[in-house]
Amino acid sequence: MYLETMAKNPFSPRHPIDPAYFVNREEVLESFGRSIKRSAKSVPRKPDNIAVLGGWGIGKTSVLKKFESLAVDEFDDLKAFTAFIELNPSACQNIEAFISRTRDDIQRSFLSELPLIAKIKRELSDWRVKTLDLGIGLERKEKMMESHATSLFEEALRDLWRNILEPKDIEAALLMFDDLHYLARNYPGGLYDIRSIFQKLAMDGCNYMLFITGPETLFGEIRDFAEPFTRFFDRFKLDFFNLEETGKAIQEPLQLSGSGVKADEAVIENIYDLTQGHPYFIHFIMCDLVDYKGKGRITENFFDEHWKKIARHIEREKFEDDLFSASETERKALHQIAELHSDVVAPSEIRIRGKAEILKRLSEDKGLLIKSGRGEYKLYHPLFKEYLNQLKS
Ligand SMILES: Nc1ncnc2c1ncn2[C@@H]1O[C@H](COP(=O)(O)OP(=O)(O)OP(=O)(O)O)[C@@H](O)[C@H]1O
Ligand SMILES: [Mg+2]
Structure with a gap:
């Protein structure tokens, strides 16, 4: 039974999407x-x-x-x-x-x-x-x-x-x-x-x-x-998906694969709020939810019950590696950026020697920061920001 439901899981964050489930x-x-x-x-x-x-x-x-x-x-x-x-x-x-x-x-x-x-x-x-x-x-x-x-x-x-x-x-x-x-x-x-x-x-x-x-x-x-x-x-x-596109990224694979799983509209909204429509995180969360559910309807309650476990899983699989890939000074910069109230920060708000190089490496080589057109930076995803702040507290 377990294997049977696993085989029907159409979500796979670690691989490019199966073209049959490609949306948007x-x-x-x-x-x-x-x-x-x-x-x-x-x-x-x-x-x-x-x-x-x-x-x-x-x-x-x-x-x-x-x-x-x-x-x-x-x-x-x-x-x-x-x-x-x-x-x-x-x-x-x-x-x-x-x-x-x-x-x-x-x-x-x-x-x-x-x-x-x-x-x-x-x-x-x-x-x-x-x-x-x-x-x-x-x-x-x-x-x-x-x-x-x-x-x-x-x-x-x-x-x-x-x-x-x-x-x-x-x-x-x-x-x-x-x-x-x-x-x-x-x-x-x-x-x-x-x-x-x-x-x-x-x-x-x-x-x-x-x-x-x-x-x-x-x-x-x-x-x-x-x-x-x-x-x-x-x-x-390519940008993040909007709410409607997030809905498609969730519903189409569920239907087309014959998974026997359905997701309530409220669950889609929750996933959109948490991921901001980032395709990797959408697939990550859905992959775990479908594994936990096996068959049937994913309700908001079911989602709430499992979200903490899934968040831990994202941390282990993605955010810990992200931090591991950063040097000590790069980590300091990441923590400083995470602590600032505003998501978008100007280099002048960061107090680290050699910050120009560090910010460049974190955005261009490591993909952990996103550089905006005006020379400002933000962490690549709000869930990563939350993770960094949680580590500090
Ligand atoms: N158009 C799409 N429809 C549905 N899911 C998608 C789509 N694009 C990406 N995804 C999901 O997002 C995940 C990441 O996609 P992909 O590996 O193509 O990204 P990438 O930009 O090539 O990543 P990297 O920067 O690691 O090379 C995939 O596992 C897939 O599940
Ligand atoms: Mg790629």
Whole structure:
């Protein structure tokens, strides 16, 4: 019985959402639909690229996964090839590491249930061997010149389009780079390279479309190169859900999964008040509630009975790690910010040496602060503020 109810739990805060349960974000999805239709039919090729930006856990990866599933299932009159490239610091140590990760993920990402793609599996493995012949991804004693590496990469992608994808009548190749800020941090010139590579490929008739994610500061970090790179993307910033959207994020998975669980309107309002509509926290709370409930109606009473336990669970799983990732002085800054009455604070209100650096690290590297346009900061979530203050008392 226990296992049976666990299996029906459609909430999973630790993973991007299952595309079947994806809700909201209409604007970016519509733009995606228009882009791929337009670009597949346009001659000469003019691919549109999309950047999905936002803070920690707001749903960036989920949007890319949804794009991928739309390209395969919904736009089936379009023959698309999609590759999902998951970046992390080690895959972005230098441009060569980035290129080999891209190459490996292009290979891995073909969706085997798609007969068309299955047919090109064999050609793709030949392509991998070929890119190795070109020298991409090989361990080298001497560091390959960056410009040499990028031109080999461009050549390999041209080869992939002309000799493998185009002959199979593929109309668009969708490359999704998740967390591109890792590259921007280690090698800002890499973003500039990406733009020039894909711009040239488009001019040569290779229809690669780029979909990238990163924090809002992604384009700011590369000020020197920002202009041309920025213009290369249609940018969308993801925000917290409003009350109605929070309701959808809760009700749709409950219904579609056949969970046998229902949530009262008052419970949705409580969850909205506590989470402010942050998708990760909504899923976290719902995941626990569904586990506790098993089957039936989640009432406000049931919610009140379980909220303390769930709050502890969030602390253990998220907030303790957040604090652990901060140095001692960074923690001091976090506590000072939490104690202030106003949620938004100016750097002048914080009394710590070297605060400019500390605030920058806490917002850009660790995602624990959010920087507003006016140079003010706030903690990334009110529940985190509450947690910090509770530790003090
Ligand atoms: N559109 C959505 N519909 C429903 N749930 C969502 C949606 N977007 C995100 N979520 C929920 O929020 C959680 C975080 O989403 P996701 O991992 O996509 O965020 P992210 O911005 O990529 O996070 P990170 O900053 O860690 O990379 C997911 O587990 C999912 O449960
Ligand atoms: Mg992500």
